[in-house]
Amino acid sequence: MSERCFTAPDLHKIGVLMPLTDNGDPQHWKAMACAALLAVAHFNARDGSVVPAFSQSSGVSSLAFNLSARLYDTAYTPNGAVEAFRVAQDAGSAGLVGPYRSASSISLYPRGDFLDLPLVSYGSTSVVPSNK
Numbered sequence: 615m616s617e618r619c620f621t622a623p624d625l626h627k628i629g630v631l632m633p634l635t636d637n638g639d640p641q642h643w644k645a646m647a648c649a650a651l652l653a654v655a656h657f658n659a660r661d662g663s664v665v666p667a668f669s670q671s672s673g674v675s676s677l678a679f680n681l682s683a684r685l686y687d688t689a690y691t692p693n694g695a696v697e698a699f700r701v702a703q704d705a706g707s708a709g710l711v712g713p714y715r716s717a718s719s720i721s722l723y724p725r726g727d728f729l730d731l732p733l734v735s736y737g738s739t740s741v742v743p744s745n746k
Contacts, residue, residue: 628654628683629702631712631722633690647685650711654683688713692721703731716740 630650633643653665658680662669684705686698695718702710710726713719714737723742726733 626679626681627706627708628681629698629705629707629710629712630683630685631688631695631698631702631710631718632685632714633694634685634687635689638690650685651683654681657681683711686712688715688718690715692718695719695722696725699725703729707731710734712736714738716742 630647632646632650634647656662656664657668657674660668660670660674662672666672668674684702684707686702688695688698692715695713695715698713699710699722709732710722711734713722713735716735716738719733719735719738720740720742722733725731
């Protein structure tokens with residue numbers, strides 16, 4: 615992965631790929647979406663009450679950027695994840711969190727690698743994706 619991903623001025627734009635429709639347990643995914651947005655708010659406020667590394671004393675306060683996050687619906691399907699990836703990439707996301715399922719993330723890792731777009735799945739258990 616090129617260093618551009620870590621030094622670009624648009625690093626703050628994070629795409630969060632998660633099922634928001636057709637997922638069987640909407641309350642669970644609403645809570646996950648809220649947690650992602652809360653984490654961004656805590657980072658921007660340098661609030662270490664949940665994640666101590668976000669605190670003022672951790673050195674995060676010296677970073678010259680804030681994060682922004684936008685949710686993209688994967689519809690809990692591999693095709694939905696590909697579409698969410700495409701929309702997030704077109705929107706200028708500098709990094710992606712998700713998708714949840716291995717079946718969805720496996721097809722996205724080669725795309726992310728090709729585009730130098732970091733992709734971190736929060737639920738994939740497959741050993742196929744790279745740990746670059």
